Amino acid sequence: MGDARGASHASLGPMDRAKREWPTWLALVVCYALWGLTVAYHPILGWWVIVPGAVLVAFHSSLQHEILHGHPTRSAALNEALVFPALGLFIPYRRFRDLHLKHHNDERLTDPFDDPESFYLAEADWQCRCGLMRTLLAANATLAGRMLIGPAMAMWGFWRSELRLIAGGDEAVRGAWTRHMLGVALVLAMVWWAGMAIWVYIALAAYPGMSLIMIRSFIEHRAAETAPQRTAVIEAGWFWRLLYLNNNYHSVHHAYPAMAWYLLPSRWRAEREHVLRRNGGYLLPGYGAVFRRWFLKGREPVIHPLLYRDDAARGLDER
Secondary structure (H helix, E strand, O other), X not given: OHHHOOHHHHOOOHHHHHHHOHHHHHHHHHHHHHHHHHHHOXXXXXXXXXXXXXXXXXXXXXXXXXXXXXXXXXXXXXXXXHOOOOOOOOOOHHHHHHHHHHHOOHHHOOOOOOOOOOOOEOHHXXXXXOXXXXXXXXXXXXXXXXXXXXXXXXXXXXHHHHHHHHHOOOHHHHHHHHHHHHHHHHHHHHHHHOOOOHHHHHHHHHHHHHXXXXXXXXXXXXXXXXXXXXXXXXXXXHHHHHHOOOOOOHHHHHHOOOOOHHHHHHHHHHHHHHHHHHOOOOEEOOHHHHHHHHOXXXXXXXXXOOOOHHHHHHHHXXX
16 A cells, blocks of 8 residues: 555646646635735724634645645645745744654654654653643643643744754754745735734734644544554544545545545545554544544543653653
């Protein structure tokens, strides 16, 4: 299965590939057009600007995810240019790309040391946290907490790590942030030109947009002994499927990471039984079920349940 990943696109010529990738091109055009209209007409929308603002920031993040996996063109530089405007403000595309591709090492999924997208802590790290931080981490294990404080906690940890890398002389990280700040400046200049207060954009678009992305990441992985059983499938409604560009079929995406988003539903239908055998039946009937079960209840412990004290201490020493 691994050798066939993305083969349907890799074998296409430039013109055929461009024709087949029309859904991604359309999604990009619609995203930027609606974002521009939302910013321009925010006085009419008032506080309701949070609805299209947050949705479009989250949708742009989904497009970044699609692009880092090699769509809609074979040119990484062109693909990156397509998402240069940093609608979400907080995370550089190149850092998202590099860390997310590292996340696709399925054998290390959910590992708090080796998976950069893991929300678990090793026991040794938990023991180092103060009481307030433990309370916040416990709240962050609920869906309500993940949406409310999850973005702030994720940014705090991510920015601290990035600053250490930059201070240590990592030129790739420095360059990623330099490019990102240009994309941020472009977005904020357009926001200012449209007469929207920058704090309003941050509070009613960028931050809640990240909260919407947190809903997806809240449920898509779990700690399990075998790698295939760590990744979920959520049979979501059309809104969530479009918002996440079918990344709700997450187990299928991890099996075929180079497959374009619009091909994932048919692959899921064709391989449903096989996927569920591989992932141990990690299937949910929609994001509504996620809200009902875990909005105020922790889904899993903060401490990684399969990482033992000796492993945690060794990993901490190796940092």
